[in-house]
Amino acid sequence: METDEFLADRFEQHRPHLKAVAYRMLGSLAEADDAVQEGWLRLSRSAPGGIDNLGGWLTTVVGRVCLDMLRARTARREDALEQRLPDPVVSREDAGDPEQQALAADSVGLALLVVLEALSPAERLAFVLHDMFAVPFDQIAVIVDRSPAAAKKLASRARLRVRGTVPPAEPDPHRQRRVVDAFLAAARGGDFAGLLAILDPDVVMRIDAGAVAGGGIRTVTGAEAVAGGVVGNAARDVQPVVVNGVIGLLGAVDGRPRSVLSFTVSDGRIAGIDILSDPDRVARLVGDAQERP
Structure with missing residues (x-):
C-alpha cells in the first residue's frame, strides 16, 4: 500500500x-x-x-x-x-491553480490550436x-x-x-485589456468607425455555435465584415476572464454563461477573435473553471 x-x-x-x-x-x-x-x-x-x-x-x-x-x-x-x-481554458484573472497555470502557460491561444488541427x-x-x-x-x-x-x-x-499563420500576440495583459475594452465599448455603442480603428484590416473571426447552428466553424474575415457582425450585438452581461493565457470575455444571458471570446491582440489591434457560443460546452467548461481555486 x-x-x-x-x-x-x-x-x-x-x-x-x-x-x-x-x-x-x-x-x-x-x-x-x-x-x-x-x-x-x-x-x-x-x-x-x-x-x-x-x-x-x-x-x-x-x-x-x-x-x-x-x-x-x-x-x-x-x-x-x-x-x-478547441476547448478554451477559461480562468479568473487571479487564478492560482498550478494545473490551470500549466495549461495556460506561454499563451498558447485558441488561434494556434486551430492551426495545429490542420x-x-x-x-x-x-x-x-x-x-x-x-x-x-x-x-x-x-x-x-x-x-x-x-x-x-x-x-x-x-x-x-x-509559421506566419498566427500573428505575434501582445505580451502585456494591461495593453490587451485596453484594446479589448475599446472593442467592447465600440460594439455596444454601435460605433462602426471605432470598431474599424481597433480591428486589424485582415482580422479573422471564428465562431463555433455547436449543434445550434448546425455544427462546424463559421469564419468571417476582414475588418468591415467582422465589424458589421458585432456592431450593436455585444452582450451586456460580460465579465473579463483569461482564455488560454490571454485576455478574453465571458458572455452570459440571464446569468447563465453562453459564450467565451478569445482575442489575439497584435500591434495594438485585434487580429483574431475566436468565439465559442455552444451553450452546452460553455456551461461545462466554465463550470469546471469555477470549481478551481
Missing part, C-alpha cells in the same frame, strides 16, 4: 505537465484528462523500479496515447461539419513535444516509430506550416 501511495504521489507531481502536453496535442480538456488517466493506468501496471526518468517515461506514454487518439479522430472527421474550436497527427506530436516542451527527437522517434532524423523532419514540416 505504501508503495502504491508513493507511486501515486510521484504521478501527481507530473500531472500538470502531462495535462498541458495532452491538451496541446488534443485541444480537448476531457480527452486530455482521459489521456493522462491512461498514463496513470499504464504506470500502475508497470514495474516502476525500472524507470530511471519517470517524467520522460510518462511524457512518452501520454504522447503515444494522444497520437492514437488523434489518428482515430482523423479517421472519424471526414465531414467539415465535424470541425469545432497538421497530421505525427506532425502535431513532433511539433508540440519538441517546440513547446523541448522533448528530444530521439524520444519523439520512439513514439512515432521513426528515426530521430525523420522525427526532426516532422517537426520542421509542422513549423513551416504554422
Whole structure:
C-alpha cells in the first residue's frame, strides 16, 4: 500500500505537465484528462523500479496515447461539419491553480490550436513535444516509430506550416485589456468607425455555435465584415476572464454563461477573435473553471 501511495504521489507531481502536453496535442480538456488517466493506468501496471526518468517515461506514454487518439479522430472527421474550436481554458484573472497555470502557460491561444488541427497527427506530436516542451527527437522517434532524423523532419514540416499563420500576440495583459475594452465599448455603442480603428484590416473571426447552428466553424474575415457582425450585438452581461493565457470575455444571458471570446491582440489591434457560443460546452467548461481555486 505504501508503495502504491508513493507511486501515486510521484504521478501527481507530473500531472500538470502531462495535462498541458495532452491538451496541446488534443485541444480537448476531457480527452486530455482521459489521456493522462491512461498514463496513470499504464504506470500502475508497470514495474516502476525500472524507470530511471519517470517524467520522460510518462511524457512518452501520454504522447503515444494522444497520437492514437488523434489518428482515430482523423479517421472519424471526414465531414467539415465535424470541425469545432478547441476547448478554451477559461480562468479568473487571479487564478492560482498550478494545473490551470500549466495549461495556460506561454499563451498558447485558441488561434494556434486551430492551426495545429490542420497538421497530421505525427506532425502535431513532433511539433508540440519538441517546440513547446523541448522533448528530444530521439524520444519523439520512439513514439512515432521513426528515426530521430525523420522525427526532426516532422517537426520542421509542422513549423513551416504554422509559421506566419498566427500573428505575434501582445505580451502585456494591461495593453490587451485596453484594446479589448475599446472593442467592447465600440460594439455596444454601435460605433462602426471605432470598431474599424481597433480591428486589424485582415482580422479573422471564428465562431463555433455547436449543434445550434448546425455544427462546424463559421469564419468571417476582414475588418468591415467582422465589424458589421458585432456592431450593436455585444452582450451586456460580460465579465473579463483569461482564455488560454490571454485576455478574453465571458458572455452570459440571464446569468447563465453562453459564450467565451478569445482575442489575439497584435500591434495594438485585434487580429483574431475566436468565439465559442455552444451553450452546452460553455456551461461545462466554465463550470469546471469555477470549481478551481
